[in-house]
Amino acid sequence: MNNVKNVFSIKDLENLSGIKAHTIRIWEKRYNVLEPMRTETNIRLYDLKSLQKLLNITLLHNHGYKISKISKFPVEQIPSIVRDIISEKSVKSHAINAFKMAMMNFDQTLFINTYDNLLSQKSFKEIFYDVFMPLMSEIGLLWQSDTISPAHEHFISYLIKQKLLINTEKLQFTEPIKNDRVFILFLPLNEIHELGLMYLNYEFILNGYKTIYLGESVPTDSLKDVLKYFDNLTFVSYLTVQPDKNEVDKFVKDITKDILIEDTTELWLIGRMTLEINTSDLDVKVKIFNSIQEMASEM
Template identity: 70%
Template sequence: MNNIKNTFSIKDLENISGIKAHTIRIWEKRYNVLEPERTDTNIRLYDLASLQKLLNITLLHNHGYKISKISKYAPEKIPVLVREIISEKSVKNHAISAFKMAMMNFDQAQFHATYNDLLSEKSFQRVFYDIFIPLMTEIGLLWQSDTITPAHEHFISSLIQQKILTNTEKLQILEPKIKDRVFVLYLPENEIHELGLMYLNYEILLRGYKTIYLGESVPIQNLNILNKYLDNITFVSYFTVEPIKDDINEYVKKVIESVLNENGQFWVTGRLSEYINPTSLNNQTKVFKSIEELVNEL
């Protein structure tokens, strides 16, 4: 754990909070809202407490509080004000900030407390769409900009997976209501980003279908085996990093030719699915721009 990031540059604070570094510097100089340490070369460094304070100040500022007024509050008053002003409009930003802090601190208790607070106001579906999807998008950007480490990303992803699995398990014990089609969910070889596919499994089960969840990195040749046991299969996949852009249309063609029988279907979503050429598709294949669009098709 000694290599875990717990000090941040001003650029890191900008990436996490959304407040421009130039603005942060002005707030420091004029109002002394943050007190960074400085290296021998005069580079600002911030700790986790400074990050948390900035996120709270940002929420207050977005709700009309002037920075000159915020700067005069006692440190203990700022979190109190944040709790008082949280409303339906601000709950999304507050929850995402709280989850970010849980991630930065590797704090499971804060994650679960934030999640439970959300469930008192929202369904699990709305928590996933309104909070978890934008949260993971932001975390992906933070990882790409080297603001967080892979350990941070894996930590928060694992906790979200647990929530999906808990809700999915409640549905798996129920008898399917719709028995004329089975959904087989899988990820292509070398694809390991499972969150989206796991949530789709939950949504499909919720609508009364039977699902078979194969998970990550499944070779195409393994899919055809399912046709020996099941009729009317809809194969569902989620392309995040695989197959790569140059291979994606050939991959889709191979699934169509070697996996689908006359009653089969192939549904695809995920970031890379936008690179599928419509000419590669047939009437058994559908591409969806988002999880929500695919779910609406059910």
């Protein structure tokens, strides 16, 4: 009944650490840094403790420590050495590894402590760009390769959402200072991948704009209601998996026809599915962005 992964193949370790399976085998044989379990057919399997050790070894190795030297450290000393060498240069990779371990162990305390440590050195905006974005990109690949379960992805996503909500709420106590446009943020019907859109909402408010956040799975017809209340609207949507490639052009055309009825109304789009949009006859009021940074720079 428990589908959460706590035993890993050597391929899983490669995916999680970035160290090639061939190199892991050499490190095991030559330096005895890991002691895998073995199946009856002699296939290597690893527990969470082995994964944690490998992630710490990876950070030390990336920081310039030779594996021959790392292998001589007492096992219990490695985590403290990792903490001692953390610097501005390595804090990003350490934090990503720590967040991965928090995810694998469903360890909320580790997530919070790692985040608080980052916040003492970086702004929330820097944390999102430097750590959360690459982390979520890696997690997407780990999920696709079946290295982690959906439970892991949902756990870490929810904790990041909490931080986004807290930091967004802090900004909302200040009145908007720019009134040349209002941003309406929404996800298409059946689209539930909300993190990117939530961050854009934070970024727009941070830059002094008023936003209306509608969230996930919004029918196109519902957008008409907002037209009654505000002028100079910019609708923003993040297309990760919906609409699918057969429907995305219709989605854009329907919004252009039914929602972008004023000259000052625009539609800004971002996300993987925008690659499927036919841009040859795109209305001038529709803009497609390749990244969150690119969209943020448009303000």
